[in-house]
Amino acid sequence: MSMKKRKEPAVIYSQEKIAEGIYSLWIKTSFAGEARPGQFLGVYINNDAKLLARPISICDVNKEEGLLRMVYRTAGEGTKELASYEPGTEIQVLGVLGNGYESALDTDDLNKALGDKKVIVIGGGIGIPPMLLTAKALDKEPEIVLGYSNGDLFLEDEFEDVGNLHIATVDGSVGTKGTVIDAIKEDEIEGDVIFACGPMTMLKAIKQYARENGMKAYISLEERMACGIGACLGCVCRTVNKDHHTHVNNTRICVEGPIFDAEDVDI
Ligand SMILES: Cc1cc2nc3c(=O)[nH]c(=O)nc-3n(C[C@H](O)[C@H](O)[C@H](O)COP(=O)(O)OP(=O)(O)OC[C@H]3O[C@@H](n4cnc5c(N)ncnc54)[C@H](O)[C@@H]3O)c2cc1C
Numbered sequence: 001m002s003m004k005k006r007k008e009p010a011v012i013y014s015q016e017k018i019a020e021g022i023y024s025l026w027i028k029t030s031f032a033g034e035a036r037p038g039q040f041l042g043v044y045i046n047n048d049a050k051l052l053a054r055p056i057s058i059c060d061v062n063k064e065e066g067l068l069r070m071v072y073r074t075a076g077e078g079t080k081e082l083a084s085y086e087p088g089t090e091i092q093v094l095g096v097l098g099n100g101y102e103s104a105l106d107t108d109d110l111n112k113a114l115g116d117k118k119v120i121v122i123g124g125g126i127g128i129p130p131m132l133l134t135a136k137a138l139d140k141e142p143e144i145v146l147g148y149s150n151g152d153l154f155l156e157d158e159f160e161d162v163g164n165l166h167i168a169t170v171d172g173s174v175g176t177k178g179t180v181i182d183a184i185k186e187d188e189i190e191g192d193v194i195f196a197c198g199p200m201t202m203l204k205a206i207k208q209y210a211r212e213n214g215m216k217a218y219i220s221l222e223e224r225m226a227c228g229i230g231a232c233l234g235c236v237c238r239t240v241n242k243d244h245h246t247h248v249n250n251t252r253i254c255v256e257g258p259i260f261d262a263e264d265v266d267i
């Protein structure tokens with residue numbers, strides 16, 4: 001199933017600010033036909049001073065039109081510059097990167113692999129965007145739990161169309177006051193499998209919750225990355241078991257991940 005990674009030009013189709021510091025970007029690219037839930041692209045900034053690609057998750061695709069969407073936060077200089085690009089601007093992208101949920105579950109048919117199992121899709125903060133494509137890929141409507149810091153929500157209306165939406169905000173302005181785990185408890189959400197992306201504190205809490213409740217959790221570790229193609233080892237994470245090839249308790253998040261069975265990684 002995996003195709004050769006390549007760097008190629010893409011053209012910005014549209015760019016829209018959807019919340020404070022959050023942008024929705026559609027690009028026209030041949031990668032749209034290959035993108036799987038949980039995968040990401042390396043986006044190059046048109047500036048010689050910024051040589052490394054910025055890893056950004058795939059949020060949605062429109063295969064017919066050859067369009068792919070990324071929703072990102074302006075974190076530093078690179079993403080700030082990206083946010084200034086107008087439709088029609090050409091950028092370079094490296095794709096398609098990462099294993100995705102299907103590969104992490106060792107399947108090429110997510111729905112067949114899940115069978116009757118009930119899925120809870122969880123996104124926290126800037127980990128929310130990749131969960132849209134993931135939720136859309138499921139045949140059966142999942143329970144969806146999104147965690148925001150405050151009432152400046154984004155993408156919630158689109159998630160509402162694909163599943164049963166629950167919201168948690170740290171300041172309590174919308175939904176459950178607290179974390180995604182607080183929302184799961186308050187709304188008595190049940191499930192067998194969790195798919196999640198978000199900050200490390202959230203992923204740790206989800207690992208613990210899944211373990212206590214006999215659930216399987218697949219989590220996306222969006223750690224700091226540099227090359228994105230397995231060459232620099234800038235993204236290694238400790239694993240519970242030794243790697244079959246290298247015989248060390250390390251894994252490269254950019255190649256073997258970013259999606260892992262929570263019980264396989266030491267977080
Ligand atoms: C697999 C993966 C998926 C991601 N998906 C998204 C997404 O969908 N939306 C989103 O807003 N952000 C996402 N991120 C985080 C995003 O990559 C960083 O916010 C972005 O690279 C920051 O770049 P910058 O130039 O603005 O910041 P700077 O701090 O100026 O970046 C400097 C360097 O650090 C790297 N870097 C900085 N922060 C991060 C970070 N958190 N993770 C990885 N590399 C970083 C950059 O690639 C760059 O090489 C993802 C990260 C990973 C690893």
Ligand code: FES
Pocket residue numbers: 224225226227228229230231232233234235236252253254255
């Ligand atoms: S980012 Fe270079 S090996 Fe993963």
